[in-house]
Amino acid sequence: xxxxxxxxxxxxxxxxxxxxxxxxxxxxxxxxxxxxxxxxxxxxxxxxxxxxxxxxxxxxxxxxxxxxxxxxxxxxxxxxxxxxxxxxxxxxxxxxxxxxxxxxxxxxxxxxxxxxxxxxxxxxxxxxxxxxxxxxxxxxxxxxxxxxxxxxxxxxxxxxxxxxxxxxxxxxxxxxxxxxxxxxxxxxxxxxxxxxxxxxxxxxxxxxxxxxxxxxxxxxxxxxxxxxxxxxxxxxxxxxxxxxxxxxxxxxxxxxxxxxxxxxxxxxxxxxxxxxxxxxxxxxxxxxxxxxxxxxxxxxxxxxxxxxxxxxxxxxxxxxxxxxxxxxxxxxxxxxxxxxxxxxxxxxxxxxxxxxxx
Amino acid sequence: xxxxxxxxxxxxxxxxxxxxxxxxxxxxxxxxxxxxxxxxxxxxxxxxxxxxxxxxxxxxxxxxxxxxxxxxxxxxxxxxxxxxxxxxxxxxxxxxxxxxxxxxxxxxxxxxxxxxxxxxxxxxxxxxxxxxxxxxxxxxxxxxxxxxxxxxxxxxxxxxxxxxxxxxxxxxxxxxxxxxxxxxxxxxxxxxxxxxxxxxxxxxxxxxxxxxxxxxxxxxxxxxxxxxxxxxxxxxxxxxxxxxxxxxxxxxxxxxxxxxxxxxxxxxxxxxxxxxxxxxxxxxxxxxxxxxxxxxxxxxxxxxxxxxxxxxxxxxxxxxxxxxxxxxxxxxxxxxxxxxxxxxxxxxxxxxxxxxxxxxxxxxxxxxxxxxxxxxxxxxxxxxxxxxxxxxxxxxxxxxxxxxxxxxxxxxxxxxxxxxxxxxxxxxxxxxxxxxxxxxxxxxxxxxxxxxxxxxxxxxxxxxxxxxxxxxxxxxxxxxxxxxxxxxxxxxxxxxxxxxxxxxxxxxxxxxxxxxxxxxxxxxxxxxxxxxxxxxxxxxxxxxxxxxxxxxxxxxxxxxxxxxxxxx
Numbered sequence: 001x002x003x004x005x006x007x008x009x010x011x012x013x014x015x016x017x018x019x020x021x022x023x024x025x026x027x028x029x030x031x032x033x034x035x036x037x038x039x040x041x042x043x044x045x046x047x048x049x050x051x052x053x054x055x056x057x058x059x060x061x062x063x064x065x066x067x068x069x070x071x072x073x074x075x076x077x078x079x080x081x082x083x084x085x086x087x088x089x090x091x092x093x094x095x096x097x098x099x100x101x102x103x104x105x106x107x108x109x110x111x112x113x114x115x116x117x118x119x120x121x122x123x124x125x126x127x128x129x130x131x132x133x134x135x136x137x138x139x140x141x142x143x144x145x146x147x148x149x150x151x152x153x154x155x156x157x158x159x160x161x162x163x164x165x166x167x168x169x170x171x172x173x174x175x176x177x178x179x180x181x182x183x184x185x186x187x188x189x190x191x192x193x194x195x196x197x198x199x200x201x202x203x204x205x206x207x208x209x210x211x212x213x214x215x216x217x218x219x220x221x222x223x224x225x226x227x228x229x230x231x232x233x234x235x236x237x238x239x240x241x242x243x244x245x246x247x248x249x250x251x252x253x254x255x256x257x258x259x260x261x262x263x264x265x266x267x268x269x270x271x272x273x274x275x276x277x278x279x280x281x282x283x284x285x286x287x288x289x290x291x292x293x294x295x296x297x298x299x300x301x302x303x304x305x306x307x308x309x310x311x312x313x314x315x316x317x318x319x320x321x322x323x324x325x326x327x328x329x330x331x332x333x334x335x336x337x338x339x340x341x342x343x344x345x346x347x348x349x350x351x352x353x354x355x356x357x358x
Numbered sequence: 359x360x361x362x363x364x365x366x367x368x369x370x371x372x373x374x375x376x377x378x379x380x381x382x383x384x385x386x387x388x389x390x391x392x393x394x395x396x397x398x399x400x401x402x403x404x405x406x407x408x409x410x411x412x413x414x415x416x417x418x419x420x421x422x423x424x425x426x427x428x429x430x431x432x433x434x435x436x437x438x439x440x441x442x443x444x445x446x447x448x449x450x451x452x453x454x455x456x457x458x459x460x461x462x463x464x465x466x467x468x469x470x471x472x473x474x475x476x477x478x479x480x481x482x483x484x485x486x487x488x489x490x491x492x493x494x495x496x497x498x499x500x501x502x503x504x505x506x507x508x509x510x511x512x513x514x515x516x517x518x519x520x521x522x523x524x525x526x527x528x529x530x531x532x533x534x535x536x537x538x539x540x541x542x543x544x545x546x547x548x549x550x551x552x553x554x555x556x557x558x559x560x561x562x563x564x565x566x567x568x569x570x571x572x573x574x575x576x577x578x579x580x581x582x583x584x585x586x587x588x589x590x591x592x593x594x595x596x597x598x599x600x601x602x603x604x605x606x607x608x609x610x611x612x613x614x615x616x617x618x619x620x621x622x623x624x625x626x627x628x629x630x631x632x633x634x635x636x637x638x639x640x641x642x643x644x645x646x647x648x649x650x651x652x653x654x655x656x657x658x659x660x661x662x663x664x665x666x667x668x669x670x671x672x673x674x675x676x677x678x679x680x681x682x683x684x685x686x687x688x689x690x691x692x693x694x695x696x697x698x699x700x701x702x703x704x705x706x707x708x709x710x711x712x713x714x715x716x717x718x719x720x721x722x723x724x725x726x727x728x729x730x731x732x733x734x735x736x737x738x739x740x741x742x743x744x745x746x747x748x749x750x751x752x753x754x755x756x757x758x759x760x761x762x763x764x765x766x767x768x769x770x771x772x773x774x775x776x777x778x779x780x781x782x783x784x785x786x787x788x789x790x791x792x793x794x795x796x797x798x799x800x801x802x803x804x805x806x807x808x809x810x811x812x813x814x815x816x817x818x819x820x821x822x823x824x825x826x827x828x829x830x831x832x833x834x835x836x837x838x839x840x841x842x843x844x845x846x847x848x849x850x851x852x853x854x855x856x857x858x859x860x861x862x863x864x865x866x867x868x869x870x871x872x873x874x875x876x877x878x879x880x881x882x883x884x885x886x887x888x889x890x891x892x893x894x895x896x897x898x899x900x901x902x903x904x905x906x907x908x909x910x911x912x913x914x915x916x917x918x919x920x921x922x923x924x925x926x
Binding site for chain 2: 002003004006007010232233234235313314315316334335337340341
């Protein structure tokens with residue numbers, strides 16, 4: 001079995017989004033925006049001579065659950081939910097408040113803010129700085145229950161495409177954050193990050209061909225199990241990320257079912273995973289049958305590669321299978337025997353001694 | 359050579375914290391390529407790089423892992439096989455050493471690899487004792503005997519005359535009953551999947567008891583218990599089925615040191631007796647019916663062989679086959695061992711003084727050397743022996759013909775074709791130009807007669823046509839013989855032996871002719887010419903030749919079985 005835990009951990013250090021260091025800028029940006037929104041909402045409501053609603057902000061997404069990886073294109077993103085203490089029953093147009101926020105932040109950045117279906121996106125592009133964007137989903141409450149509702153829709157969309165969608169951003173955060181503890185939690189985070197990196201390396205970024213991160217994360221919450229192995233050299237039990245990753249990949253694979261597509265007259269491997277909180281929708285629903293099938297095939301390849309790597313005892317050979325093909329060039333490859341031990345200049349000299357045997 | 363070892367070590371990037379402890383002795387940190395850093399000590403020989411240094415895991419700073427090729431002392435056995443040449447440039451030798459050390463430390467070879475070389479590793483055990491065995495392991499547990507001299511085991515056997523006389527011959531002594539002690543043979547039922555003992559890592563008592571208890575039936579356990587009552591020393595022979603499908607035979611010898619211990623305690627089964635017994639692993643050299651064969655080169659079935667002709671080629675052939683594990687021979691030869699051709703005969707000159715029959719001398723010699731070999735002798739001419747009914751060719755599994763007389767061989771060929779026994783003819787040509795072996799009666803066409811053309815020349819001949827017979831007098835002696843040397847007869851016997859093994863492996867199709875050729879220098883200097891066939895390359899001559907087969911051969915063409923013929 002390959003002993004390459006150290007390489008996995010180095011890889012993890014290289015791809016992990018560092019909360020304090022790298023995200024500090026993001027946090028500052030977030031605080032500036034939330035302050036601006038608070039003030040802007042106050043002004044807008046006062047202009048309309050309406051009661052100013054109280055606002056709550058909630059960190060969302062991978063940043064909130066500490067599962068972020070350094071993005072390939074340096075386009076860091078931050079998700080910040082804006083919860084109005086208002087009732088959806090008073091707002092028939094779900095885009096009204098999103099438009100308000102867009103207007104508040106109109107001149108905040110060089111690139112104008114944009115209303116997308118699930119959120120308002122603020123794009124930062126400061127000189128000499130990587131690009132950031134902040135996604136602001138907007139939530140309202142209901143007079144009749146304690147749920148939150150996400151404001152869905154674009155500015156000029158027709159009525160049917162604008163609605164209030166049940167959501168539970170905090171519940172989702174808790175679901176992910178509370179799934180594991182201690183060493184298991186650390187390994188869980190690493191495995192999710194390995195999978196995200198694999199996704200970036202092995203899938204085309206266009207459209208929905210990449211499986212959504214939330215899908216991988218939700219699946220991992222259910223399927224991941226903490227793996228350790230006995231290291232015979234050190235005599236200690238150590239985390240075995242290769243084993244845990246392999247185990248997760250094969251479990252995820254087994255969640256696919258073969259489905260016949262009548263239109264295309266072909267069968268596809270498809271997967272469905274329900275969000276564990278409201279609205280309990282399928283997290284892979286945006287992927288087409290073709291995309292899901294290719295997701296499955298890629299998982300198979302990844303599983304084969306992990307098994308092959310596990311079978312190598314030479315760390316160079318083991319890592320060479322995984323990097324850069326599956327995890328990109330951040331995955332370190334220890335030097336080869338040949339590179340380190342120059343030329344051993346060894347020959348096997350046939351002698352009567354070696355033929356004697358027992 | 360004056361080598362600055364400190365500098366040599368420091369220059370390696372994979373080594374760190376090199377500290378000289380005393381001359382030739384250093385401690386250091388070795389970083390494996392997977393990033394693991396392990397503290398080692400290295401001790402150079404003044405003969406470095408001709409001799410490799412000794413490497414230990416430094417147990418002051420690191421625990422000694424229980425992995426193959428690392429001894430309890432931390433010694434890393436990084437070079438276990440012989441026959442390796444390494445670079446004589448110190449920098450490279452060091453690379454070689456650490457490459458090997460790393461291989462030991464990071465390789466996780468599957469257990470089966472160690473099982474494959476069970477015997478080798480078992481043989482490396484430090485306190486092992488070597489014993490013989492003439493007991494042929496069976497499938498049932500059974501009581502056997504052990505020859506013990508002064509309490510020390512010498513050989514396993516069964517307590518019957520046959521086994522005792524076999525061992526007696528091997529050891530050249532009389533085996534007396536009073537020197538025999540009881541032993542118990544235990545074939546394990548289930549495949550053993552665990553560690554292979556090696557170097558200073560023999561099984562612990564717990565491992566032995568679990569090896570026994572988990573791999574035998576209740577019934578066998580009872581038998582062992584019954585056998586093991588009231589003894590002060592215990593001898594066991596174990597047959598262990600391995601992951602490879604092979605079976606290892608080993609022995610265990612327990613000597614009781616705590617004499618106040620209850621007589622009901624049995625070391626093989628009770629694991630709480632660590633200090634009460636000394637256990638010694640026994641490495642068994644098997645000389646039983648199965649092993650001579652397995653070790654020799656793979657003769658699987660007991661074969662009844664007729665060897666016709668016990669001259670130089672015949673005697674060498676007998677030697678090679680017997681040494682490879684063939685045991686039952688009938689020898690036919692009417693010649694006596696004479697001094698003039700003894701220099702190339704297996705028996706040698708000292709056996710030629712009394713001018714005894716060759717068959718008699720060979721029987722004596724071989725049965726002495728190889729107690730398992732059984733030889734019947736017929737001191738007579740072969741054709742007469744067959745015609746007077748003294749032997750029946752169908753009684754044999756294989757006939758080897760090494761007479762070297764084409765006229766007798768022609769006739770013998772016909773008699774063989776009338777029987778159902780396959781044969782191999784073999785003969786050598788003059789002046790070392792080559793030798794031949796021909797399979798006959800192995801299904802389909804092709805026989806000795808096919809070789810002979812209308813001009814009475816042999817197809818196989820490497821010698822060209824000659825009016826003068828290839829005969830030369832040696833030292834003016836009266837006896838005439840074909841001049842060929844000892845090496846040539848041996849080479850020819852080797853060619854025939856390999857054909858015999860192929861026959862046993864069922865690896866011969868039909869009746870091929872194979873030949874070897876040597877130098878023609880002496881031959882040509884003596885005024886002879888080689889044949890066209892001699893000009894063929896050596897490797898072609900060594901391959902199976904079916905070209906000689908004569909479809910209209912009066913001896914074999916009317917045989918029914920032509921299955922192989924068309925393939926060639």
